[in-house]
Amino acid sequence: MPLTTETPVTTRTQPFDPATATIAVVTYNRSGLLTRLLESVERMDPKPGHLVIVDNASTDDTTAVVESFRERLGTNLVYRRLDSNTGGSGGFSEGMRVAYELGSTWIWLMDDDVEVIPDGLAKMGKWAPRFKSIQGRRYDYDGSEFYWQYRIAEPLGIPIPFAPASFDKSGYKVMNSGCFEGMFIHRDIVRQIGLPDPRFFIYWDDQTYGWLASRKTTSVIVDEFVLRRTREIKQWDMGIRHMNASSDAYRYYIMRNRAIIKRYYRAFDVYHPVLFGAGTFLTFMKELIRLVAVERKVRGTSNLFRGLRDGRKIARDASWRPMPPLDHALEA
Structure with a gap:
């Protein structure tokens, strides 16, 4: 619900x-x-x-x-x-x-x-x-x-x-x-x-x-x-905006954690599969650009795919719940 x-x-x-x-x-x-x-x-x-x-x-x-x-x-x-x-x-x-x-x-x-x-x-x-x-x-x-x-x-x-x-x-x-x-x-x-x-x-x-x-x-x-x-931080200067360098760990979590956002969106009834999927695709493409334009390399794409794969496990986890509100009893 x-x-x-x-x-x-x-x-x-x-x-x-x-x-x-x-x-x-x-x-x-x-x-x-x-x-x-x-x-x-x-x-x-x-x-x-x-x-x-x-x-x-x-x-x-x-x-x-x-x-x-x-x-x-x-x-x-x-x-x-x-x-x-x-x-x-x-x-x-x-x-x-x-x-x-x-x-x-x-x-x-x-x-x-x-x-x-x-x-x-x-x-x-x-x-x-x-x-x-x-x-x-x-x-x-x-x-x-x-x-x-x-x-x-x-x-x-x-x-x-x-x-x-x-x-x-x-x-x-x-x-x-x-x-x-x-x-x-x-x-x-x-x-x-x-x-x-x-x-x-x-x-x-x-x-x-x-x-x-x-x-x-x-x-x-x-x-x-x-x-x-x-x-x-190493950056690609695009004029009024910058794109920072990243790392393999960041690339992995950038894609894996899209699944956690999806779970929050579903919990709050704002999830639209096609539009959210488009956002995930745009994120993937942005990370490819970051690799080539900022870090001047092409190796590292495997971490993006690995993140997507592990994100599917989160999406299928029936026990997943959002972080709960804090109990009023904790108020000082």
Whole structure:
């Protein structure tokens, strides 16, 4: 039976208190990048009430780096080291869980390869009385404005690459997607849609979570630069848009995880086989272009086919269910 849908609405909440916010970071074997992020948290004004770091079983000096900052950050540090690498999806699911159980009103998710603009939390908090699912803007590694595809074509289940980048005088644009590199979300929405789905491992997890949030509230991207990316990625410059290099693991999960999106779409009664299949085909073709134009190679297509094959197993799994809403009893 399809799940019910709620009409998104713009809501007004209490004035924003930085102490009620938690930054949740996921890291794996990138202590150098994590150091830059922690240094930026040290410079923040205002600071969040908590900083949660989820370590996906790093084998480098991540633990020592985290502990070296504990007394310097000016906020409560919670370090959660996992027993195995659960991917970005598992890490963000755990980070969200820890932040939620801490009683956080606002949860700000980010990877370890960004740094926070010193007044970034204040900029996000400015919008908190109006919205409950907010995405700020980012500078790219070279200081340029990073363009993020904030809307998806829902029937196809893929981002819209030509969604307008400019903002009008309102200072925000409605979105129906999400990105864990900066998602700022209210606990009320987390309670309703549950934790991020760790079964994705990597890729499509944040888009799907943002889509779920947009079904419960008016989700927006705001014209506020709050993060800077600190890792340079090989790109193909197409003028106003870029295409980043990928990896064999990403190629596999890009295709496999289309099956998880399909399961969510079926659960929420928005699945259209022909249109969604077209979205999967376009995704496959985009990855072929990425291989040739960005990575300058043709090897790697086997991972795309392997992902499609394993996705069929997910599609046939009779026990599969969406992530459940969080129990009201967990509310702090």
